[in-house]
Amino acid sequence: MAKAIYDDLVFYDFEAADASELIRKLGAEFERKGFVKDTYVDAVAARELEYPTGLQLDGFAVAMPHTSGVHVNTPAIGVARLKHPVTFGHMGDPEHLVEAELIFMMAILDPDDQIEWLRSVMKVFTNKEMMSELCFANNREELLEAVKKNIGVETVDA
Secondary structure (H helix, E strand, O other): OOOOEEEEEEEEEEOOOOHHHHHHHHHHHHHHOOOEOOOHHHHHHHHHHHOOOEEEOOOOEEEOOEOOHHHEOOOEEEEEEEEEEEEEEEOOEEEEEEEEEEEEEEEOOOHHHHHHHHHHHHHHHOOHHHHHHHHOOOOHHHHHHHHHHHOOOOEEOO
């Protein structure tokens, strides 16, 4: 699998008024750093409207916005611990809303990697101890350490 977690795509106390602004701001970071094409943000936003990615877990809520690899230059996962929860539609039940606190934005180039990446992230979602480490990190350094420790994809220093 390609390297996926980059230090400069891990954000602590990330702020956005709503899911649309969050996707635009976080996606702009991906674009600014060259991971994605200029079509990525609009494609993620459009996909999220049609196929929401919010999940309500045991005591935590997350979202995994992403889109197809045609908009990606280099595979990457961005992790943002939000300062304030943002509302996303629930995956599989768009009428149900979740207040996401943790965002895993994915830029997946190779569709064959998507299952492995989702499996790595879902492993974290189903482990309350791992989720606690991510959601209750006290600063960016703790969050980055928790990401590197708990997400089973290669990490790269910025």
